[in-house]
Amino acid sequence: xxxxxxxxxxxxxxxxxxxxxxxxxxxxxxxxxxxxxxxxxxxxxxxxxxxxxxxxxxxxxxxxxxxxxxxxxxxxxxxxxxxxxxxxxxxxxxxxxxxxxxxxxxxxxxxxxxxxxxxxxxxxxxxxxxxxxxxxxxxxxxxxxxxxxxxxxxxxxxxxxxxxxxxxxxxxxxxxxxxxxxxxxxxxxxxxxxxxxxxxxxxxxxxxxxxxxxxxxxxxxxxxxxxxxxxxxxxxxxxxxxxxxxxxxxxxxxxxxxxxxxxxxxxxxxxxxxxxxxxxxxxxxxxxxxxxxxxxxxxxxxxx
Amino acid sequence: xxxxxxxxxxxxxxxxxxxxxxxxxxxxxxxxxxxxxxxxxxxxxxxxxxxxxxxxxxxxxxxxxxxxxxxxxxxxxxxxxxxxxxxxxxxxxxxxxxxxxxxxxxxxxxxxxxxxxxxxxxxxxxxxxxxxxxxxxxxxxxxxxxxxxxxxxxxxxxxxxxxxxxxxxxxxxxxxxxxxxxxxxxxxxxxxxxxxxxxxxxxxxxxxxxxxxxxxxxxxxxxxx
Numbered sequence: 344x345x346x347x348x349x350x351x352x353x354x355x356x357x358x359x360x361x362x363x364x365x366x367x368x369x370x371x372x373x374x375x376x377x378x379x380x381x382x383x384x385x386x387x388x389x390x391x392x393x394x395x396x397x398x399x400x401x402x403x404x405x406x407x408x409x410x411x412x413x414x415x416x417x418x419x420x421x422x423x424x425x426x427x428x429x430x431x432x433x434x435x436x437x438x439x440x441x442x443x444x445x446x447x448x449x450x451x452x453x454x455x456x457x458x459x460x461x462x463x464x465x466x467x468x469x470x471x472x473x474x475x476x477x478x479x480x481x482x483x484x485x486x487x488x489x490x491x492x493x494x495x496x497x498x499x500x501x502x503x504x505x506x507x508x509x510x511x512x513x514x515x516x517x518x519x520x521x522x523x524x525x526x527x528x529x530x531x532x533x534x535x536x537x538x539x540x541x542x543x544x545x546x547x548x549x550x551x552x553x554x555x556x557x558x559x560x561x562x563x564x565x566x567x568x569x570x571x572x573x574x575x576x577x578x579x580x581x582x583x584x585x586x587x588x589x590x591x592x593x594x595x596x597x598x599x600x601x602x603x604x605x606x607x608x609x610x611x612x613x614x615x616x617x618x619x620x621x622x623x624x625x626x627x628x629x630x631x632x633x634x635x636x637x638x639x640x641x642x643x644x645x646x647x
Numbered sequence: 648x649x650x651x652x653x654x655x656x657x658x659x660x661x662x663x664x665x666x667x668x669x670x671x672x673x674x675x676x677x678x679x680x681x682x683x684x685x686x687x688x689x690x691x692x693x694x695x696x697x698x699x700x701x702x703x704x705x706x707x708x709x710x711x712x713x714x715x716x717x718x719x720x721x722x723x724x725x726x727x728x729x730x731x732x733x734x735x736x737x738x739x740x741x742x743x744x745x746x747x748x749x750x751x752x753x754x755x756x757x758x759x760x761x762x763x764x765x766x767x768x769x770x771x772x773x774x775x776x777x778x779x780x781x782x783x784x785x786x787x788x789x790x791x792x793x794x795x796x797x798x799x800x801x802x803x804x805x806x807x808x809x810x811x812x813x814x815x816x817x818x819x820x821x822x823x824x825x826x827x828x829x830x831x832x833x834x835x836x837x838x839x840x841x842x843x844x845x846x847x848x849x850x851x852x853x854x855x856x857x858x859x860x861x862x863x864x865x866x867x868x869x870x871x872x
Contacts, residue, residue: 347754347755347756348754351751351752351754551735551737552737554735555735555737555748555749556752557721557724558695558724558729558735559724559725559748559749559752559753559796559797559799559800560721560722560723560724560725560749560752560753560800561721561752561753562718562721563717563718563721565752565754
């Protein structure tokens, strides 16, 4: 008996959707627009925060030692620095390593290879590559390395300050969050109102039927069910349309952007840009909009 | 079966029912008479839980219906059939489908519906019009389909609110005969009407309402105000 009712509720929902096809199409389209805006903002947000992380990882300090300096002296300085609570990681590259890496990097350039062979002494300095925990500690550490303590050992401190870029990206991110949240809120309200009106019209169209259903003893959920089914169809429809629209973005656009930001990463291998995660999220948003607006319409116009 | 104990119902300042005390026994045929606005429809609506009482108690088989939750009201309504003056058939459904609709919404299986509906249509004498739409039937026939729909759940009580209000004499007689037949088969019938000749033909219990109060009760009565 229960499964029979369930089947009839779903069937009536489909019939309602079909009988008011134009209204249904309008409701689905408004919901689709909301979902597209939501998806674009979500991707922009994910992309920006991902870029910030990537750029943060590129910030470091390179300290070049004077050529011919004893390795034990360098190790002493390295140990000193390792005790600094601000410093996260120090990578040491010896003169020989630097030379080998340089040679390997230019293995295909016969001119460089030839010049290297001519050399009697390794001109490349040993380096320490330093990363701090916090972005704002970089200038301080760089200054210290340039200071009196290390003046006799370190010839040059190279610090690429990307903080301006990071700061700018942070601002963009905050803008996306505030502007995006407002935009999503506005369109959510529009979508809720349109679905609310559509369901209200369906209730009005089926007024007689609903009245008779009540009188012959249909349960409350048997009466409400078809309206919820109808709005569920809007949610499914708009999720499918939006998901299809985003396939080219995932296959064509996003890989190019991420390749630009970080060439080592494949977009489909990061959780951040998982397509199915986006689809699921869109469906949850659509479902929320549909259920909220339908319950509002039912509560207001469907007397049980 | 049904007891009204000091029942009160108000619509804003209007007293629709005042201190109504009434007992309806199983198998009875009761004519509820009175002028328009006397409270007949209100009394019927209270029984099916369509309206809430403002005082007193209504007991159906010793259950206080004001204590029945919204979720359980549908199950009460399946035990009570109701027909109206404006008939309320679905215009785009045939006689068969209109009756079947009542069974569908309560979750009956297709096979049961296919078996039961023709029997009910036969009872109201309209099996031959099973595939007719409401606009293809006379007023009396439509009302008989509505009665068939009310009988779909085999109710113990049938409430008829001015069922002949829009019908001519011949059609009214047909409907009345059908209500009497249903009563003979064991269903309690409550007929609210202001058609005097109809009540006079029935010669059963008559309750007269006036200004929301019961002013007269006759065991085998006539229409009297």
